[in-house]
Amino acid sequence: xxFLTTNFLKCSVKxxxxxxxxxxxxxxxxxxxxxxxxxxxxxxxxxxDGSDIDEEYINYxxxxxxxxxxxxxxxxxxxxxxxxxxxxxxxxxxxxxxDFNETSADHNTMINNNKALLRDLQIxxxxxxxxxxxxxxxxxxxxxxxxxxxxxxxxxxxxx
Amino acid sequence: xxxxxxxxxxxxxxxxxxxLESLCDLFNIKISxxxxxxxxxxxxxxxxxxIPNDTVARKLLSRSILCKGIYELYECAEDxxxxxxxxxxSNNKTLHLQIQNNNENKDNSSVNTDFKFDFEFFGGNRKYSxxxxxxxxxxxxxxxxxxxxxxxxxGTTYTLIEHYLPxxxxxxxxxxxxVYFTRLVSLSRRTGQNVLDKYDLxxxxxxxxxSFEAELSxxxxxxxxxxxxxxxxxxxxxxxxxxxxxxxxxxxxxxSDIDGRMIRGHTHRTPSNAKPNSSERxxxxxxxxxxxxxxxxxxxxxxxFLYYGYPDQxxxxxxxxxxxxxxxxxxxxxxxxxxxxxxxxxxxxxxxAKDPAKxxxxxxxxxxxxxxYLHRDYIPTKKPYSxxxxxxxxxxxxxxxxxxxxxxxxxxxxxxxxxxETVVPLHSNLELKYSCVQEFNKWSxxxxxxxxxxxxxxxxxxDISDGSARNEFRKDYFNGxx
Numbered sequence: 118x119x120f121l122t123t124n125f126l127k128c129s130v131k132x133x134x135x136x137x138x139x140x141x142x143x144x145x146x147x148x149x150x151x152x153x154x155x156x157x158x159x160x161x162x163x164x165x166d167g168s169d170i171d172e173e174y175i176n177y178x179x180x181x182x183x184x185x186x187x188x189x190x191x192x193x194x195x196x197x198x199x200x201x202x203x204x205x206x207x208x209x210x211x212x213x214x215x216d217f218n219e220t221s222a223d224h225n226t227m228i229n230n231n232k233a234l235l236r237d238l239q240i241x242x243x244x245x246x247x248x249x250x251x252x253x254x255x256x257x258x259x260x261x262x263x264x265x266x267x268x269x270x271x272x273x274x275x276x277x
Numbered sequence: 278x279x280x281x282x283x284x285x286x287x288x289x290x291x292x293x294x295x296x297l298e299s300l301c302d303l304f305n306i307k308i309s310x311x312x313x314x315x316x317x318x319x320x321x322x323x324x325x326x327x328i329p330n331d332t333v334a335r336k337l338l339s340r341s342i343l344c345k346g347i348y349e350l351y352e353c354a355e356d357x358x359x360x361x362x363x364x365x366x367s368n369n370k371t372l373h374l375q376i377q378n379n380n381e382n383k384d385n386s387s388v389n390t391d392f393k394f395d396f397e398f399f400g401g402n403r404k405y406s407x408x409x410x411x412x413x414x415x416x417x418x419x420x421x422x423x424x425x426x427x428x429x430x431x432g433t434t435y436t437l438i439e440h441y442l443p444x445x446x447x448x449x450x451x452x453x454x455x456v457y458f459t460r461l462v463s464l465s466r467r468t469g470q471n472v473l474d475k476y477d478l479x480x481x482x483x484x485x486x487x488s489f490e491a492e493l494s495x496x497x498x499x500x501x502x503x504x505x506x507x508x509x510x511x512x513x514x515x516x517x518x519x520x521x522x523x524x525x526x527x528x529x530x531x532x533s534d535i536d537g538r539m540i541r542g543h544t545h546r547t548p549s550n551a552k553p554n555s556s557e558r559x560x561x562x563x564x565x566x567x568x569x570x571x572x573x574x575x576x577x578x579x580x581x582f583l584y585y586g587y588p589d590q591x592x593x594x595x596x597x598x599x600x601x602x603x604x605x606x607x608x609x610x611x612x613x614x615x616x617x618x619x620x621x622x623x624x625x626x627x628x629x630a631k632d633p634a635k636x637x638x639x640x641x642x643x644x645x646x647x648x649x650y651l652h653r654d655y656i657p658t659k660k661p662y663s664x665x666x667x668x669x670x671x672x673x674x675x676x677x678x679x680x681x682x683x684x685x686x687x688x689x690x691x692x693x694x695x696x697x698e699t700v701v702p703l704h705s706n707l708e709l710k711y712s713c714v715q716e717f718n719k720w721s722x723x724x725x726x727x728x729x730x731x732x733x734x735x736x737x738x739x740d741i742s743d744g745s746a747r748n749e750f751r752k753d754y755f756n757g758x759x
Binding site for chain 2 (some may be wrong): 118119121122124125126127128129130131134140141176178179181182183186188243251260262264265267268269270271272273274275277
């Protein structure tokens, strides 16, 4: 389960919907086993001398699509649960001119202006995985488990 | 503006216009006569007057699955005779200008002015021998093309499209009904990039009984207007067929399913990666059967994403009951695509107990000093649910979670019966955009596409959850539709 997914998941119990405490879930820092997958590299050709350069592969398009949807407070909270307290207190903003357009030059400028930030986000959101562990609803206290990287959000019949 | 001819695929008729229309809308391309596609289903040639240039034409076709290709149309001999075609061509200024332009650029190395002629046929089984082809091509000498012939990498491919009409069911007329003189602009995603082959289920490393076929899953993604960087959610993900198709078009994919087995991929159904272990070979050379399931294990849906080469477009797939949804309410989705369980291959199940009294004990049963239901390996009970209610739930969910203008696409099974009217579920916030039918023998399934218009839309509703118009598909199916 990617770190990003922690930003999507609330408690499944219907009566928790009205509570602000059902999101984000409280991740158990002691049991959660974190794995970081290294960034892939892609080989490109150096236009100057034709030699191969290995470059880190960062899916910029993907990150630009997802950044608006992040609930940053939840990012901070979960990161803290898992032992990372070094994130900035407010959502980093992209320096952006014009609308997002996959082919426009603006789009490329936007990526170039924000390369370091996007790389950090890629590592945090996409390369950080919780492979085993559990998480708890802060409202009702129900515990959900993550096994083999797949969170299980099913409920016993008396909570369904 | 140039005239373009779009060569359509002659199947899935009710999907052709919706697909093109959705792509036009997505890319902001205006085509005023899209209705022509539906006017004569026997005619695979759709002629467009308002595509401004080749770039736009290419963009449109770069996504299309139900088009074969797009051609610039110079002349069409309505009587099917080449004599007429030649006469018309001699007066065609556009073509002559283009040829002249190419002739002048012949020695300009930055422009590929090489050309070839090609043939396309529709209807009938006309085939020309190489000699016959050359004879026909030579009759076009009057066009005065002075550039080089290049069969492998031509800059310009003049395509002669012959359209034959059927005489009876088996035979067609010996002479063409119409002949088009065109220039190939672009093949489609289907023909140019061979995506149907790429997504062929037989070649997919991880698949199951509910996997969705390649062609219509890609078409579904086009009608749902999937695009780069958009967030897709499939609440009944199964083996992830729609996720793969959407990832082909650049989407970020998130899925959930109540049945975690498919997600994990611990399945015996897909031994395609299986290689017999050396330790399993017995002495007489036969492979011993073993109960070792590890060789059948795949990483589930992730395996397919790795296989197709875009592993990071799969966000996550989680085990969850759609009706007890765990996606936070404030998360806006761009698109929802799903093929809900019909009760045939997969049962329609939600969390809960059929007989709650029986399961009351669950709260008190202890296992290792802890309530059993809190145990890591606890598997919750499920109860049956009806398709009508489920569809209603999907619409309600979509109306709350989709961005304005975002699309919901799902498949609904329908028994083909004259005396029962098909009831398509509606929601006051959702505009029913398309209802495309795929016919099977005694039943059909429909792709329903809705657009979220928000509260102010106030569209018609038909709450069918009261059982007044029940979709008894499962019952009908197992009764043989009698």
